[in-house]
Amino acid sequence: MDLVSLHNPGQAHTGDRAALYRTIRDTFAGLEEEVATGHIAGYGVATWRGFADDGFSVPLLTSLAREAAGGSEHHLTAIQLPVSLVSMTPIELALAGRGPLRAAAAAGLRVMASAPLHGGELVEMVGKDLIDLIRPGLTPAQACLLATASCPGVTDILVSASSASHWHAAADALAEPVLDTARLREIAGVLASV
Structure with missing residues (x-):
């Protein structure tokens, strides 16, 4: 598989960010093992509200991926979030040079607009x-x-x-x-x- 996405991880531990971050890191570690065996090429995070609700950020996700990989050679390759003329916040933030889209681009991640x-x-x-x-x-x-x-x-x-x-x-x-x-x-x- 080219990509496996962790879907809406923020729903797993509502209100407990420490548990959420442990779960994401541990899941990334498992996905790094799948990369090492050749089963997948990379992984990502797909979320409806994770970035908007400040549950996590791109820098946090890349940090957790580095921890999971034991260094900078992680395989976090993409994020997915709603981007549309209704979901304008990501567009407005990107135009202002901020937000998850700009952070993902700076980190070299693909951004899939859902x-x-x-x-x-x-x-x-x-x-x-x-x-x-x-x-x-x-x-x-x-x-x-x-x-x-x-x-x-x-x-x-x-x-x-x-x-x-x-x-x-x-x-x-x-x-x-x-x-x-x-x-x-x-x-x-x-x-x-x-």
Whole structure:
């Protein structure tokens, strides 16, 4: 396997950070053993709220990975979190040069943006004015995907498609040139005023 993700570790020890950090470190140690045997190439952390709720940070995760590996040669390679026009906090923080996306990029980790269409709800919420601000001519889904893909630090977008045409539309959107940071700031400002 290329990647095994520890999913929502913050739910394991609500309110007990010491136990949470021990559990993450111990799990990373087990995953390091799996890397050593050749069963996996690397591991990551997938979370819905772990970074937002201050349960952990990228520097903390990389520190725990170093402890688990017994040095700097760990195999923590990715994080996954929601990034979308609904989940704007990661985008806003990245534009300000802070937050988990920037920290992951600085640590050399892949960042997988999950829920870029917010479970499909964004498609119904995005109107022509917002599409035109993002990039005229795109569909609502394409505009949302392009905005997420343009966020500094995002390396991968997790997309599910209900048909081949939806998949091709998503691929077309992600082949578009990314938006510059000035346009992302403008989009964030418009959405914050709504």
